[in-house]
Amino acid sequence: MNNNRTSKIKICGIKSIQDLEAINKYKPDYIGLIFADSKRRVTPEQALNIKNHLVDNxxxxxxxVNEDVDKVAEIALSTDLHLIQLHGDEDALYIQKLKALTNKKIIKAVRVKDSLQILEADMLPCDFLLLDTFSQNSYGGVGQTFDYSLIPNMKHPYFLAGGLNIRNIDNAISLNPFALDINSxxxxxxSKNYHKIKEIILRCRN
Incomplete structure (x- = not known):
C-alpha cells in the first residue's frame, strides 16, 4: 500500500439522475450502477441516462452477479462503463473472457470469510479486488462491516466495502485502501441522501 495517497471514493447503488445532485457537486471518483438483482437495480437504459447526466471525471x-459473460460485455459496451465489478462466483476463465470482449478493467469482489480466501482471489487476472462482508443469504449490500484483521498483504489494490458510514469511516480510512466503497x-x-453523501466525501478527503 502507498501511505502517501488518499483513498479514492466510490458511491454505489446510484438509481436515478436525482441521486446525482450531490454526486456532481462533491465528485466521488466512482459511482456504482447495479445491474444484478437488487432493490438498487438499474436497466441499461437507465444507466445510460445517468451517465449522460454525470459530470466529467x-x-x-x-x-x-453471476451474469452470462456475453451479456455483461454487451451492457458494458453499450453503456460505456469504465470498469466492471463482478460480485458473484466468477472465476479466472470468466474474467479473462470478459477482458478480451471488453478491454475494460475488472474489479472482483470477495465476500470475506478468511485471509486465505482473499489470497486466493489475489491470484485472479483482475485489476482490483473488492473486500465485502460475507453473508450466507446475499452477494452483497448487507450493511455490516467485517473483521479488518483478516486483510492480508496483497498484490492487487483493493476497494473496501461493507457497511461503511460516517460513524466508522475513519477506521476504514486508516487502512488506506485503494478506494472506499459506500452504499447504504x-x-x-x-434512497441516496444529499447531506450524507456530502458529509462522508468531505470526511474522506479532509
Whole structure:
C-alpha cells in the first residue's frame, strides 16, 4: 500500500439522475450502477441516462452477479462503463473472457470469510479486488462491516466495502485502501441522501 495517497471514493447503488445532485457537486471518483438483482437495480437504459447526466471525471462501475459473460460485455459496451465489478462466483476463465470482449478493467469482489480466501482471489487476472462482508443469504449490500484483521498483504489494490458510514469511516480510512466503497451508509429510507453523501466525501478527503 502507498501511505502517501488518499483513498479514492466510490458511491454505489446510484438509481436515478436525482441521486446525482450531490454526486456532481462533491465528485466521488466512482459511482456504482447495479445491474444484478437488487432493490438498487438499474436497466441499461437507465444507466445510460445517468451517465449522460454525470459530470466529467467520475468513472462508472457496473456491478454484476453471476451474469452470462456475453451479456455483461454487451451492457458494458453499450453503456460505456469504465470498469466492471463482478460480485458473484466468477472465476479466472470468466474474467479473462470478459477482458478480451471488453478491454475494460475488472474489479472482483470477495465476500470475506478468511485471509486465505482473499489470497486466493489475489491470484485472479483482475485489476482490483473488492473486500465485502460475507453473508450466507446475499452477494452483497448487507450493511455490516467485517473483521479488518483478516486483510492480508496483497498484490492487487483493493476497494473496501461493507457497511461503511460516517460513524466508522475513519477506521476504514486508516487502512488506506485503494478506494472506499459506500452504499447504504449514504441513504435514508432506501434512497441516496444529499447531506450524507456530502458529509462522508468531505470526511474522506479532509
Amino acid at each position: 467520475i468513472s462508472t462501475v457496473g456491478v454484476f 451508509g449514504v441513504e435514508v429510507n432506501g
